[in-house]
Amino acid sequence: MDNKKIKILQYLTDELSVEESKSFEQEMNDSAELKMLVESYNKKLSSLSTLRNIKGDERYFVNIFPIFSQKLAEKVQKLSIGNLSFAFSFVVVLLILVSIGIKSGLDSDFQERVSFASISDDAMNYLNMNGNKFTLNDLQLEFESIDENEMSETFIQLLKIESKEIHNYVNPDNLEIIGTFDKLNSEEFDNLYKSLSETKIL
Amino acid sequence: MVIERKDSELIENFLKGDQSSFKEIVERYKDKIYWHARRMTGNHLDADEIVQEVLIVIFKKLKDFRFQSSLYTWIYKITSTRSLNLIKKRNIKRFFSIDDDEHKEIKYGEDIVSNIENKEKLVQLDGVLKKLPVKQREIFILRHFEQLSYEEISKITGKSLGGLKANYFHALNKVLDEMGE
Numbered sequence: 001m002d003n004k005k006i007k008i009l010q011y012l013t014d015e016l017s018v019e020e021s022k023s024f025e026q027e028m029n030d031s032a033e034l035k036m037l038v039e040s041y042n043k044k045l046s047s048l049s050t051l052r053n054i055k056g057d058e059r060y061f062v063n064i065f066p067i068f069s070q071k072l073a074e075k076v077q078k079l080s081i082g083n084l085s086f087a088f089s090f091v092v093v094l095l096i097l098v099s100i101g102i103k104s105g106l107d108s109d110f111q112e113r114v115s116f117a118s119i120s121d122d123a124m125n126y127l128n129m130n131g132n133k134f135t136l137n138d139l140q141l142e143f144e145s146i147d148e149n150e151m152s153e154t155f156i157q158l159l160k161i162e163s164k165e166i167h168n169y170v171n172p173d174n175l176e177i178i179g180t181f182d183k184l185n186s187e188e189f190d191n192l193y194k195s196l197s198e199t200k201i202l
Numbered sequence: 203m204v205i206e207r208k209d210s211e212l213i214e215n216f217l218k219g220d221q222s223s224f225k226e227i228v229e230r231y232k233d234k235i236y237w238h239a240r241r242m243t244g245n246h247l248d249a250d251e252i253v254q255e256v257l258i259v260i261f262k263k264l265k266d267f268r269f270q271s272s273l274y275t276w277i278y279k280i281t282s283t284r285s286l287n288l289i290k291k292r293n294i295k296r297f298f299s300i301d302d303d304e305h306k307e308i309k310y311g312e313d314i315v316s317n318i319e320n321k322e323k324l325v326q327l328d329g330v331l332k333k334l335p336v337k338q339r340e341i342f343i344l345r346h347f348e349q350l351s352y353e354e355i356s357k358i359t360g361k362s363l364g365g366l367k368a369n370y371f372h373a374l375n376k377v378l379d380e381m382g383e
Contacts, residue, residue, distance in 0.1 A: 006371055009378075055317075061236070064257075067254065068261075071254055
């Protein structure tokens with residue numbers, strides 16, 4: 001963008017000082033071409049300003065708070081149910097692990113190891129009892145009862161992988177993982193986006 | 203005569219347990235949240251999703267509000283962050299081709315703007331704004347539509363005043379050029 005255009009826009013948006021404005025007006029008086037250009041920009045700017053005043057259906061705005069209250073109540077309810085189901089599944093996992101622990105080890109096809117560093121310490125101690133580590137698939141059902149943040153942190157670990165592997169995890173056929181994007185909080189999402197951007201695939 | 207309570211008073215009352223103060227905050231800022239999100243994302247459904255997310259965040263985080271900025275710049279900051287995140291999310295989904303056509307049809311079919319003239323203006327605006335890089339779009343919307351000062355925008359975006367001005371004029375120039383076509 002050239003300096004003349006910048007000056008015109010600054011003049012039309014009142015961003016020049018009084019002295020600068022006066023000097024610019026003098027320039028306009030001396031140049032019919034400049035004056036015409038300013039007028040054309042002024043017209044466009046007025047047209048753009050009318051777009052500020054678009055109104056939406058008032059009924060939508062009236063309902064924002066009631067809908068929020070309802071969602072909040074649902075969230076609170078879900079949280080208490082989530083805590084209960086987490087406690088329940090925690091006990092189930094514990095029992096399963098104890099029985100697995102009696103056996104000599106995990107099946108040999110557990111090749112793909114996943115670190116669950118982001119799951120709470122207590123849960124991790126139980127999950128990794130006897131040095132066992134579990135694959136994503138093994139614990140998929142358990143994930144459903146783990147707190148959303150813990151789950152998304154786990155997924156962010158999974159997704160922090162080299163660019164070649166990203167395509168393996170994140171592809172249209174693997175909607176399960178894709179669905180986790182919706183569960184990431186802002187910070188996690190930024191991390192993910194950054195790591196994807198760094199791989200230059202976005 | 204209705205005396206409008208100050209934001210700080212509403213926050214204090216809400217933190218003391220007065221739920222109606224939170225409602226008043228929502229009533230005061232809901233339009234601004236919606237229209238900022240709407241201009242950023244370019245469609246009603248995404249904006250509606252952001253409105254509800256922002257309200258939940260405000261409800262949860264208001265206890266941490268330290269009065270170091272005004273409530274409205276804080277709310278704009280949350281709205282902006284949420285909008286940017288949603289746009290990034292959409293970009294990722296689009297990259298992996300999972301934002302299907304059916305979803306797009308629903309997105310653009312449902313709207314709170316029914317007046318044909320307004321709808322046309324909005325479509326025109328969305329088309330123009332989408333051509334701006336997302337960060338530049340954010341600055342342009344905050345300055346041109348929300349009419350915030352550069353200082354306020356700087357608090358929201360964390361950018362320097364010089365950078366903001368340069369970005370704003372670049373965006374304005376592009377928008378005006380597009381509008382002239």
